[in-house]
Amino acid sequence: MYPIQTLAIPSLLLEITDSPKKLSVRGTFPTHPDLKFLSVVGSRKYTSYGRQACEALIHGLRGYPVVIVSGLALGIDGIAHQAALDASLTTVAVPASGLSDSVLYPATHRMLARDILEQGGALVSEFAPDWRPRLESFPQRNRIMAGMSHAVLVVEAEYKSGTLITSKLAAEYNRDVLAIPGPIQSTTSQGPHMLIQKGAALVASSKDILEALGIQKEDVVAQQKIPLHLTNEETSVYTLLQEPIARDVLVHKLKLSVSEANILLASLELKGHIVERLGKVEWK
DSSP states (O other), rough: OOOEEEOOOOHHHHHHTOOOOEEEEEEEEOOOOOOOOOOEEEOSSOOOOHHHHOOOOHTTTTTEEEEEEEETTTHHHHHHHHHEEETTTTEEEEEEOOOSSSTTTSSGGHHHHHHHHHOOOOEEEESSSSSSOOOTHHHHHHHHHHTTOOOEEOOOOOOSSSHHHHHEEEEEOOOOEOOOOOOOOOGHHHHHHHHHHTTEOOOSSHHHHHHTTOGGGGOOTTTTTOTOOOHHHHHHHHTTTTSEHHHHHHHHHTTTTTHHHHHHHHHHHTTTTTTETTTEEEOO
Protein backbone atom coordinates (compact mmCIF):
# COMPACT_ATOMS: atom_id res chain seq x y z
CA MET A 1 0.00 0.00 0.00
CA TYR A 2 2.91 2.32 0.72
CA PRO A 3 5.70 1.24 -1.65
CA ILE A 4 9.33 2.12 -1.10
CA GLN A 5 10.41 4.73 -3.64
CA THR A 6 13.46 6.86 -4.33
CA LEU A 7 13.31 10.34 -2.82
CA ALA A 8 15.06 13.33 -4.36
CA ILE A 9 17.51 14.62 -1.73
CA PRO A 10 15.84 17.62 -0.01
CA SER A 11 17.65 20.91 -0.64
CA LEU A 12 18.47 21.44 3.06
CA LEU A 13 20.08 18.03 3.23
CA LEU A 14 22.19 18.79 0.17
CA GLU A 15 23.82 21.63 2.13
CA ILE A 16 25.69 19.33 4.52
CA THR A 17 29.15 17.97 3.74
CA ASP A 18 28.20 14.33 4.30
CA SER A 19 24.90 14.36 2.45
CA PRO A 20 23.54 10.88 1.61
CA LYS A 21 23.95 9.63 -1.93
CA LYS A 22 20.47 8.12 -2.00
CA LEU A 23 17.29 8.26 0.06
CA SER A 24 14.28 5.97 0.11
CA VAL A 25 10.79 7.04 1.14
CA ARG A 26 7.44 5.54 1.97
CA GLY A 27 4.44 7.82 2.01
CA THR A 28 4.34 11.49 1.02
CA PHE A 29 7.41 13.59 1.78
CA PRO A 30 6.31 17.23 2.30
CA THR A 31 7.82 19.63 -0.24
CA HIS A 32 5.82 22.86 0.12
CA PRO A 33 8.33 25.76 0.18
CA ASP A 34 6.64 27.44 3.16
CA LEU A 35 7.15 24.46 5.45
CA LYS A 36 9.65 24.54 8.31
CA PHE A 37 11.14 21.24 9.49
CA LEU A 38 11.69 20.77 13.23
CA SER A 39 13.58 17.73 14.52
CA VAL A 40 12.44 16.72 18.00
CA VAL A 41 14.84 14.48 19.91
CA GLY A 42 15.17 13.29 23.46
CA SER A 43 15.74 10.50 25.90
CA ARG A 44 14.30 7.01 25.59
CA LYS A 45 14.02 7.06 29.40
CA TYR A 46 11.84 10.14 29.50
CA THR A 47 10.10 11.60 32.56
CA SER A 48 6.44 12.58 32.85
CA TYR A 49 7.62 16.20 32.72
CA GLY A 50 9.42 15.57 29.44
CA ARG A 51 6.41 13.86 27.91
CA GLN A 52 4.02 16.62 28.95
CA ALA A 53 6.37 19.37 27.75
CA CYS A 54 6.90 17.69 24.39
CA GLU A 55 3.18 17.14 23.82
CA ALA A 56 2.19 20.65 24.90
CA LEU A 57 4.79 22.37 22.71
CA ILE A 58 3.90 20.35 19.62
CA HIS A 59 0.16 20.77 20.17
CA GLY A 60 0.80 24.52 20.30
CA LEU A 61 2.09 24.34 16.71
CA ARG A 62 -1.26 23.13 15.38
CA GLY A 63 -2.22 24.93 12.17
CA TYR A 64 1.25 26.29 11.50
CA PRO A 65 3.46 25.24 8.57
CA VAL A 66 5.70 22.99 10.69
CA VAL A 67 6.79 19.42 9.94
CA ILE A 68 7.86 17.34 12.95
CA VAL A 69 10.89 15.12 12.23
CA SER A 70 12.08 12.40 14.59
CA GLY A 71 13.70 8.98 14.61
CA LEU A 72 10.75 6.66 15.40
CA ALA A 73 12.67 5.45 18.47
CA LEU A 74 11.18 4.60 21.84
CA GLY A 75 10.76 7.49 24.23
CA ILE A 76 10.58 11.12 23.17
CA ASP A 77 10.79 10.27 19.44
CA GLY A 78 7.57 8.28 19.55
CA ILE A 79 5.89 10.88 21.74
CA ALA A 80 6.82 13.62 19.26
CA HIS A 81 5.44 11.69 16.28
CA GLN A 82 2.18 10.90 18.11
CA ALA A 83 1.77 14.49 19.32
CA ALA A 84 2.22 15.70 15.74
CA LEU A 85 -0.46 13.28 14.51
CA ASP A 86 -2.81 14.41 17.30
CA ALA A 87 -2.21 18.05 16.29
CA SER A 88 -2.80 17.30 12.57
CA LEU A 89 0.81 18.20 11.74
CA THR A 90 2.77 16.33 9.11
CA THR A 91 5.48 14.17 10.62
CA VAL A 92 8.49 12.46 9.03
CA ALA A 93 10.17 9.47 10.68
CA VAL A 94 13.82 8.63 9.99
CA PRO A 95 14.40 5.13 11.43
CA ALA A 96 17.87 3.63 11.89
CA SER A 97 16.82 0.75 9.65
CA GLY A 98 15.51 0.03 6.19
CA LEU A 99 11.87 0.77 5.42
CA SER A 100 10.56 -2.77 4.87
CA ASP A 101 7.94 -3.75 7.44
CA SER A 102 9.99 -6.80 8.40
CA VAL A 103 12.97 -4.74 9.62
CA LEU A 104 11.42 -1.39 10.56
CA TYR A 105 12.91 -0.45 13.93
CA PRO A 106 11.75 -0.57 16.61
CA ALA A 107 9.16 -3.27 15.96
CA THR A 108 6.92 -1.86 18.69
CA HIS A 109 6.51 1.33 16.64
CA ARG A 110 5.45 -0.30 13.38
CA MET A 111 1.83 0.61 14.10
CA LEU A 112 2.92 4.20 14.77
CA ALA A 113 4.75 4.15 11.43
CA ARG A 114 1.53 2.99 9.76
CA ASP A 115 -0.38 5.85 11.42
CA ILE A 116 2.21 8.32 10.14
CA LEU A 117 1.72 7.05 6.59
CA GLU A 118 -2.06 7.01 6.83
CA GLN A 119 -2.13 10.63 8.02
CA GLY A 120 -0.06 11.87 5.08
CA GLY A 121 3.45 11.69 6.55
CA ALA A 122 6.54 9.81 5.44
CA LEU A 123 9.24 7.35 6.45
CA VAL A 124 12.73 8.16 5.12
CA SER A 125 15.97 6.17 5.16
CA GLU A 126 19.28 5.99 3.33
CA PHE A 127 19.61 2.28 4.12
CA ALA A 128 18.61 -0.60 1.86
CA PRO A 129 14.97 -1.70 2.38
CA ASP A 130 15.92 -4.82 4.38
CA TRP A 131 18.75 -3.21 6.39
CA ARG A 132 18.66 -4.16 10.06
CA PRO A 133 19.98 -1.52 12.46
CA ARG A 134 23.55 -1.66 13.71
CA LEU A 135 25.31 0.48 16.30
CA GLU A 136 26.66 2.81 13.61
CA SER A 137 23.23 3.17 12.00
CA PHE A 138 22.01 5.55 14.70
CA PRO A 139 24.53 8.41 14.30
CA GLN A 140 24.18 8.01 10.51
CA ARG A 141 20.44 8.46 10.90
CA ASN A 142 20.92 11.42 13.26
CA ARG A 143 22.84 13.43 10.64
CA ILE A 144 19.94 13.06 8.21
CA MET A 145 17.47 14.32 10.81
CA ALA A 146 19.67 17.31 11.64
CA GLY A 147 20.51 18.01 8.01
CA MET A 148 16.95 18.03 6.70
CA SER A 149 15.67 20.30 9.47
CA HIS A 150 15.71 24.05 10.04
CA ALA A 151 16.08 23.52 13.79
CA VAL A 152 16.51 20.75 16.36
CA LEU A 153 14.59 20.73 19.64
CA VAL A 154 16.12 18.75 22.53
CA VAL A 155 13.51 17.69 25.08
CA GLU A 156 15.45 15.56 27.59
CA ALA A 157 18.94 14.07 27.51
CA GLU A 158 21.68 13.01 29.87
CA TYR A 159 25.27 14.21 29.39
CA LYS A 160 26.29 11.07 27.52
CA SER A 161 23.42 10.61 25.14
CA GLY A 162 22.85 9.90 21.46
CA THR A 163 20.42 12.81 21.53
CA LEU A 164 23.33 15.20 21.97
CA ILE A 165 24.95 13.80 18.81
CA THR A 166 22.01 15.17 16.84
CA SER A 167 22.28 18.59 18.49
CA LYS A 168 26.05 18.67 17.87
CA LEU A 169 25.51 17.86 14.19
CA ALA A 170 22.80 20.51 13.97
CA ALA A 171 25.23 23.14 15.28
CA GLU A 172 27.88 22.01 12.76
CA TYR A 173 25.31 22.29 9.97
CA ASN A 174 24.42 25.82 11.06
CA ARG A 175 20.95 24.82 12.22
CA ASP A 176 19.25 26.36 15.25
CA VAL A 177 19.49 24.27 18.42
CA LEU A 178 16.62 24.65 20.88
CA ALA A 179 16.36 23.10 24.34
CA ILE A 180 13.69 22.74 27.00
CA PRO A 181 14.93 23.43 30.54
CA GLY A 182 13.99 20.86 33.17
CA PRO A 183 14.11 20.20 36.92
CA ILE A 184 17.66 20.60 38.23
CA GLN A 185 17.40 17.32 40.16
CA SER A 186 16.75 15.27 37.02
CA THR A 187 19.64 13.69 35.13
CA THR A 188 17.65 14.08 31.91
CA SER A 189 17.88 17.86 32.35
CA GLN A 190 21.68 17.77 32.18
CA GLY A 191 21.87 17.73 28.38
CA PRO A 192 19.42 20.58 27.71
CA HIS A 193 20.94 22.75 30.45
CA MET A 194 24.43 22.23 29.04
CA LEU A 195 23.19 23.18 25.56
CA ILE A 196 21.51 26.32 26.90
CA GLN A 197 24.75 27.30 28.66
CA LYS A 198 26.53 26.91 25.31
CA GLY A 199 24.06 29.13 23.48
CA ALA A 200 21.07 26.98 22.54
CA ALA A 201 17.76 28.84 22.56
CA LEU A 202 15.72 28.20 25.69
CA VAL A 203 12.22 27.02 24.79
CA ALA A 204 9.42 27.67 27.27
CA SER A 205 6.48 27.90 24.86
CA SER A 206 5.40 27.07 21.32
CA LYS A 207 5.85 30.74 20.50
CA ASP A 208 9.60 30.35 21.14
CA ILE A 209 9.72 27.57 18.53
CA LEU A 210 7.78 29.63 15.97
CA GLU A 211 10.14 32.56 16.47
CA ALA A 212 13.18 30.32 16.04
CA LEU A 213 11.70 28.99 12.79
CA GLY A 214 10.99 32.51 11.53
CA ILE A 215 7.21 32.08 11.64
CA GLN A 216 5.41 35.23 12.74
CA LYS A 217 2.15 34.53 14.53
CA GLU A 218 0.42 37.46 12.88
CA ASP A 219 1.32 36.06 9.47
CA VAL A 220 -0.56 32.80 10.06
CA VAL A 221 -4.19 32.48 11.08
CA ALA A 222 -3.80 29.01 12.54
CA GLN A 223 -7.32 27.70 12.29
CA GLN A 224 -8.05 29.20 8.87
CA LYS A 225 -4.90 28.24 7.05
CA ILE A 226 -5.30 25.21 4.77
CA PRO A 227 -3.08 22.38 6.05
CA LEU A 228 -0.08 22.22 3.71
CA HIS A 229 0.15 18.43 3.62
CA LEU A 230 -3.21 17.94 1.90
CA THR A 231 -3.55 16.83 -1.71
CA ASN A 232 -5.50 19.00 -4.15
CA GLU A 233 -8.61 16.83 -3.80
CA GLU A 234 -8.33 16.82 0.01
CA THR A 235 -7.94 20.60 -0.04
CA SER A 236 -11.21 20.91 -1.95
CA VAL A 237 -12.94 18.98 0.86
CA TYR A 238 -11.32 21.21 3.47
CA THR A 239 -12.51 24.33 1.63
CA LEU A 240 -16.08 23.05 1.45
CA LEU A 241 -16.19 22.05 5.12
CA GLN A 242 -15.99 25.51 6.66
CA GLU A 243 -19.25 24.40 8.23
CA PRO A 244 -20.79 20.91 8.59
CA ILE A 245 -22.45 19.61 5.40
CA ALA A 246 -24.67 16.61 4.72
CA ARG A 247 -22.67 13.85 3.04
CA ASP A 248 -24.82 13.72 -0.13
CA VAL A 249 -24.54 17.50 -0.54
CA LEU A 250 -20.76 17.31 -0.07
CA VAL A 251 -20.47 14.51 -2.63
CA HIS A 252 -22.44 16.62 -5.13
CA LYS A 253 -20.28 19.73 -4.53
CA LEU A 254 -17.04 17.81 -5.02
CA LYS A 255 -17.91 17.30 -8.69
CA LEU A 256 -16.49 13.77 -8.64
CA SER A 257 -18.18 10.49 -9.36
CA VAL A 258 -20.01 9.07 -6.35
CA SER A 259 -17.46 6.25 -6.00
CA GLU A 260 -14.47 8.64 -6.26
CA ALA A 261 -16.00 11.02 -3.71
CA ASN A 262 -16.73 8.21 -1.25
CA ILE A 263 -13.19 6.85 -1.58
CA LEU A 264 -11.79 10.35 -0.91
CA LEU A 265 -14.02 10.86 2.14
CA ALA A 266 -13.23 7.40 3.48
CA SER A 267 -9.51 8.19 3.18
CA LEU A 268 -9.95 11.46 5.09
CA GLU A 269 -11.91 9.64 7.79
CA LEU A 270 -9.14 7.05 8.16
CA LYS A 271 -6.58 9.84 8.47
CA GLY A 272 -8.65 11.43 11.23
CA HIS A 273 -9.33 14.67 9.32
CA ILE A 274 -13.13 14.45 9.07
CA VAL A 275 -15.93 12.99 11.15
CA GLU A 276 -19.66 12.52 10.59
CA ARG A 277 -21.96 13.71 13.36
CA LEU A 278 -25.75 13.82 13.28
CA GLY A 279 -25.80 13.16 9.55
CA LYS A 280 -23.34 15.92 8.65
CA VAL A 281 -19.64 15.75 7.76
CA GLU A 282 -17.28 18.20 9.45
CA TRP A 283 -13.55 18.88 9.57
CA LYS A 284 -11.97 17.86 12.88
